[in-house]
Amino acid sequence: MFNFRRFLRKPNASEPSDQFATLAAQCERCDLPQYAGLSWLAVAKCESSLGHVNEEASALVKAGRLYIQAENKNVIGCEEHLQGGISCLSQAERLWGDASPLAAALCLETGNTLKRISPHTACGHFAKASTLFSESPQLQLIALGKLASTQISIGDYHGALQVFTDMVSTVNKIPSQPLLGIYNDVLVRPSPQKISPDLAKLIEKYTWIGEPDSKTISWLGEELFFLLQSLVMASQCEELEAINELESDLWKYFSNEQKDLLLAIIDDMKNSER
Numbered sequence: 001m002f003n004f005r006r007f008l009r010k011p012n013a014s015e016p017s018d019q020f021a022t023l024a025a026q027c028e029r030c031d032l033p034q035y036a037g038l039s040w041l042a043v044a045k046c047e048s049s050l051g052h053v054n055e056e057a058s059a060l061v062k063a064g065r066l067y068i069q070a071e072n073k074n075v076i077g078c079e080e081h082l083q084g085g086i087s088c089l090s091q092a093e094r095l096w097g098d099a100s101p102l103a104a105a106l107c108l109e110t111g112n113t114l115k116r117i118s119p120h121t122a123c124g125h126f127a128k129a130s131t132l133f134s135e136s137p138q139l140q141l142i143a144l145g146k147l148a149s150t151q152i153s154i155g156d157y158h159g160a161l162q163v164f165t166d167m168v169s170t171v172n173k174i175p176s177q178p179l180l181g182i183y184n185d186v187l188v189r190p191s192p193q194k195i196s197p198d199l200a201k202l203i204e205k206y207t208w209i210g211e212p213d214s215k216t217i218s219w220l221g222e223e224l225f226f227l228l229q230s231l232v233m234a235s236q237c238e239e240l241e242a243i244n245e246l247e248s249d250l251w252k253y254f255s256n257e258q259k260d261l262l263l264a265i266i267d268d269m270k271n272s273e274r
Contacts, residue, residue, distance in 0.1 A: 017042075020039050034081055036066045037062075041088065060091050068081070107128045115146075137170050
């Protein structure tokens with residue numbers, strides 16, 4: 001049997017790293033992602049010895065993804081593979097530096113990998129990605145959305161509300177983007193003193209009696225707008241019966257996550273009545 005560990009130990013920098021890349025390709029064809037990852041890690045070590053930073057980072061990303069693939073396939077030693085994969089991605093992120101959009105993309109990828117098995121840790125990666133994307137509002141919204149969804153999944157509604165507030169501020173940086181969002185409408189039930197001006201402006205859209213503007217209608221549709229308006233007003237007045245009546249009408253518009261948020265509001269109101 002071929003001894004991979006002996007072959008990959010302390011690679012000689014003078015050896016062309018494409019030999020290890022060829023070995024990695026062979027391992028992938030044989031459906032051995034853990035050994036393909038080891039091979040790309042050897043490529044990264046060769047490139048590091050030669051001072052090729054970008055090539056080293058690229059090889060580390062390939063190694064990390066293959067280690068994670070091995071974990072997803074439940075290969076023996078999968079926990080070790082997962083840790084190795086995350087380590088490779090984090091190392092590549094450091095090599096590229098915070099100024100590189102590739103580093104932000106890796107933060108998102110690492111967060112997605114960890115969301116299922118370690119959501120609290122994933123939140124840190126999503127938060128960092130949102131910071132790195134601060135000059136690109138559209139990409140920042142993606143990172144913030146993932147962060148908020150993860151916080152909702154662990155029951156951190158207050159943290160998610162703060163993230164949605166940040167999303168409203170980010171939306172304001174995009175001239176063509178209307179100021180609205182179903183996630184915010186379902187989640188928000190704080191006191192007026194605890195919300196930001198941007199979020200207060202959003203809530204105001206659904207608390208004033210009257211016809212919505214054309215931009216809102218084109219984005220949401222008239223029926224959904226009035227349903228959300230009714231939901232926000234009923235929530236602020238703590239009219240549980242009215243919310244229960246709206247629930248069935250809103251159900252067809254909401255994602256599973258939004259449905260969970262609505263149920264959380266209903267449960268909170270029920271508990272407060274006891």
